[in-house]
Every structure is written in structure tokens, then in C-alpha cells.
Amino acid sequence: MEFDLSWLLLGLPLAFILGWLASRLDLRQIRAENRQAPKAYFKGLNFLLNEQQDKAIDAFIEAVQNDPDTTELHFALGNLFRRRGEYNRAVRVHEHLLSRADLSPSDRERAQHGIAQDFLKAGLLDRAxxxxxxxEATPYETESRLALLAIYERSRDWPQAADIARRMQAAGQGDFSARLAHYLCEQAAENASNAQLEAALDLLHEAVATAPQSIRPRIALAQILFRLDRAEDAYQTLLHLAAETPQGLPLAAPLLLEVAAASQHQEDTVALLRQHYQQTPSLDLLDALVTLGAKPAAAAEDGNIPDERSWYVQHLTREPSLVAATKWLAGEKLSQEQYHPAVQKALDHASKPLLRYRCAACGFEARTHFWHCPGCQSWDSYPARRVEEL
Incomplete structure (x- = not known):
């Protein structure tokens, strides 16, 4: 059977035309998809800039459906879900990214960081x-360790927190000596509450060595030594506190009075308190001097020997203080004595808020001094001075 060349000549142009049409159709489809994905992406971006998050999410979902391999759209969608509080959906987006075998190492680390943030925001601390x-050993290592510190502080897992702080200190990721000292003090407090005083003592000695300029370790150490009937050692510890961190002496003043009485150092304590009060007047040091019965150095103008309550009057000559005036008036007699209780009650009510401590980071006020602010969770944010003195 002979092959007819005319069919070949007719078939070649036909095949060429069909191939050209097919390629044109593919190119049109690809171009349409490429135009559709950026359009949905920019539409979502526009909604996001206008704070229309619902519409932005719909646009990004459309863009992801049109181009499921675009990782940036997945990250944008996951962040949007997390910001809206839809943590389950954010987790699913980041888990989908982690399940992809073609994901680059940097994007995999980024997705792992994203899912950790999702769990943190959702309050799932164990999964976070x-x-x-x-x-670990990723560009997000420092940030992840800080987040772990926050988790351990929140759960009061002080040994784990101390371990992370030591690792960050060793890696040069910041100075965590003061915070580490707080963690050791927290562990010591737990041991002391369980009557494990010797274990608490070891932790506090480590805390003092870790952060010599911190106030809390020396005060806590003096408290434990005093409980162990080592009043002299406790007194020497407080002397070191006054020498190394004198700004913390007002916080230690009540303990100092007890330790001085037990170790027979009242006169030395009066001299110490006088010296520090003259350098930096403080209401707590003032109360300690009055409690010890120390006489002010200055003589009264009328020639009478001033009593210990005259400290309050001398304090008023140095700086105005409603608290000092209220405490002085409590021991005085008014010419019209029947009005004294009402006046004293009004002054006590007005001066009570001035005796609080205030967090320098968030402004949270409390009647007691905190080393760890219950409001903003900052460490050492409470000055050792009353609100009136700030």
C-alpha cells in the first residue's frame, strides 16, 4: 500500500495550528491565574490597611486558593487569624506550612515561631x-527563650526559669543576673516556708554572689539568719546592704530594728539611721528613728530638749509631708481637744494613699512593696520609696 504524501502535507499545517491554539489557551490561563492572585492579594492588603480584617481574610483566603504554594500568603493569613483571636485557624495554617516537604528551612523556622505565638496567645502554655x-539554634532563639522565661514565671517554675536565665547570660543574650537572683530568692522563700532554712540559706548566698547590687537577696538572707538565731550575722548582712545598696535601707528598716535589738546594736543602728537619713530623708527611716527613741540633733528654739517625735517636725522643715504632719499630730494635744479625733481621722484618710508603693513601669499601686509587679510582671519596678516621696 502506497503512502499518500498529500495527506502528510495537509496534516502538518493542521498539527501546527492545533499546537499553537493549545499553547495560546495555556498561556491565557496562566496569565489569568497570575493576574487573579496578585489582585486578590492587593485587595486583601487594602482591606488590611483600612482595618477591615474580615474582608482582608476573605481576600487572602481567595489568594491562597488561587496559589496554594505561596508561603507569604499563608503567613499573612495566620497572623491575621491570630490578631483576631481565631487561634485554632491560625494553628491550622501554620501546621499546614510545617507539613509541606518543599518548605525552605528559614520558612520552616518562621512557621514554627508562628505556631508558638499562636499557642502563647491562646494560653496553651504546655504546647507553647x-x-x-x-x-533553639534558630534566629528566633533569643525571642523564644524570653517567652519561655515568661511562661516559667507565670507558672512559678523557678528552677526552669533560672536555667533559661543562666543559658541566656552565658550566650550573651543580655544581663540576667538580677533576674536570676530573684529566681533564687523565690526558691529560697519556698524552702523557708517548708522549714528548710539551710537550703534557703545556700540559695540566698548564691543570689548575693550572682547580683551583689541587688537589694532583695541581702534582706532575705538577713531574715533567714535571724530565724536561725544568728542575729549578729543578720546585722552584719544589713550593714553590707546599707553600704552596697543604701537605697534599699528603707525597705530593711523594720527588720533592722528587730535585729539590732536582738544583737544589742541599738546605738550603732541609731547612728547608721541618722547618717542615711541626713543623706536621703525617708519616711521609713524617720519612723525607725522615732521607734528607737532617738533624739533629734537640733535643739528646740525655746530651749527645751526635743523628744523623739520632734523628728517629724524637723522632717517638715526639710520637705513638705502630709504623712509626717499626720503622725506628729497624732501625739499632740489641740487647744480644742474635742475636734482632735475628727481632724486626725481626716488626715489619716488623706495620707493613707501616700504611703503606698507605685510601680514605675505601669503605675500599679500597692500597700506592700513588690519585687515582681502583679500588674505588668516587671521585676524591680517598685522604688523603695513611698508615693509621697516620689
């Missing part, structure tokens, strides 16, 4: 801890 630990 596991996710954060997988970020």
Missing part, C-alpha cells in the same frame, strides 16, 4: 513551651 523549645 514545646513549640518554643524547637526554636
Amino acid at each position: 513551651e514545646e513549640a518554643l523549645r524547637r526554636l
Whole structure:
């Protein structure tokens, strides 16, 4: 059977035309998809800039459906879900990214960081801890360790927090000596509450060595020594506190009075308090001097020997203080004595808020001094001075 060349000549142009049409159709489809994905992306970006998050999410979902391999759109969508509080959906987005075998190492680390943030925001601390630990030796290591510190502080897991602080200190990721000293003090407090005083003592000695300029370790150490009937050692510890960190002496003043009485150092304590009060007047040092019965150095103008309550009057000559005036008036007699209780009650009510401590970071006020602010969770944010003295 002979092959007819005319069919070949007719078939070649036909095949060429069909191939050209097919390629044109593919190119049109690709171009349409490429135009559709950026359009949805920019539409979502526009909604996001206008703070229309619902519409932005819909646009990004559309963009992801049109181009499921675009990792940046997945990250944008996951962040949007997290900001809206839809943590389950954010987790699913980041888990989908982690399940992809073609994901680059940097994007995989980024997705791991994203899922850790999702768990943190959702309050799933155990899962967040596991996710954060997988970020070791990544660009997110420092941030993940800080987040772990926050988790351990929140759960009061002080040994774990101390371990992370030591590792960050060793890696040069910041100075965590003061915070580490607080962690040791927290562990010592737990031991002391369980009557394990010797174990608490070892932790506090370590805390003092870790952060010599911190106030808390020396005060806590003096408290434990005093409980162990080592009043002399406790007194010497407080003397070191006054020498190394004199700004913390007002916080230690009540303990100092007890230790001085037990170790027979009342006169030395009066001299110490006088010296520090003259350098930096303080209401707590003032109360300690009055409690010890110390006489002010200055003589009264009328020639009478002033009593210890005259400290309050002398304090008023140095700086105005409603608290000092209220405490002085409590021991005085008015010419119209029947009005004294009402006046004293009004002054006590007005001066009570002035005796609080205030966090320098968030402004949270409390009647007691905190080393760890219950409001903003900052460490050492409470000055050792009353509100009136700030």
C-alpha cells in the first residue's frame, strides 16, 4: 500500500495550528491565574490597611486558593487569624506550612515561631513551651527563650526559669543576673516556708554572689539568719546592704530594728539611721528613728530638749509631708481637744494613699512593696520609696 504524501502535507499545517491554539489557551490561563492572585492579594492588603480584617481574610483566603504554594500568603493569613483571636485557624495554617516537604528551612523556622505565638496567645502554655523549645539554634532563639522565661514565671517554675536565665547570660543574650537572683530568692522563700532554712540559706548566698547590687537577696538572707538565731550575722548582712545598696535601707528598716535589738546594736543602728537619713530623708527611716527613741540633733528654739517625735517636725522643715504632719499630730494635744479625733481621722484618710508603693513601669499601686509587679510582671519596678516621696 502506497503512502499518500498529500495527506502528510495537509496534516502538518493542521498539527501546527492545533499546537499553537493549545499553547495560546495555556498561556491565557496562566496569565489569568497570575493576574487573579496578585489582585486578590492587593485587595486583601487594602482591606488590611483600612482595618477591615474580615474582608482582608476573605481576600487572602481567595489568594491562597488561587496559589496554594505561596508561603507569604499563608503567613499573612495566620497572623491575621491570630490578631483576631481565631487561634485554632491560625494553628491550622501554620501546621499546614510545617507539613509541606518543599518548605525552605528559614520558612520552616518562621512557621514554627508562628505556631508558638499562636499557642502563647491562646494560653496553651504546655504546647507553647514545646513549640518554643524547637526554636533553639534558630534566629528566633533569643525571642523564644524570653517567652519561655515568661511562661516559667507565670507558672512559678523557678528552677526552669533560672536555667533559661543562666543559658541566656552565658550566650550573651543580655544581663540576667538580677533576674536570676530573684529566681533564687523565690526558691529560697519556698524552702523557708517548708522549714528548710539551710537550703534557703545556700540559695540566698548564691543570689548575693550572682547580683551583689541587688537589694532583695541581702534582706532575705538577713531574715533567714535571724530565724536561725544568728542575729549578729543578720546585722552584719544589713550593714553590707546599707553600704552596697543604701537605697534599699528603707525597705530593711523594720527588720533592722528587730535585729539590732536582738544583737544589742541599738546605738550603732541609731547612728547608721541618722547618717542615711541626713543623706536621703525617708519616711521609713524617720519612723525607725522615732521607734528607737532617738533624739533629734537640733535643739528646740525655746530651749527645751526635743523628744523623739520632734523628728517629724524637723522632717517638715526639710520637705513638705502630709504623712509626717499626720503622725506628729497624732501625739499632740489641740487647744480644742474635742475636734482632735475628727481632724486626725481626716488626715489619716488623706495620707493613707501616700504611703503606698507605685510601680514605675505601669503605675500599679500597692500597700506592700513588690519585687515582681502583679500588674505588668516587671521585676524591680517598685522604688523603695513611698508615693509621697516620689
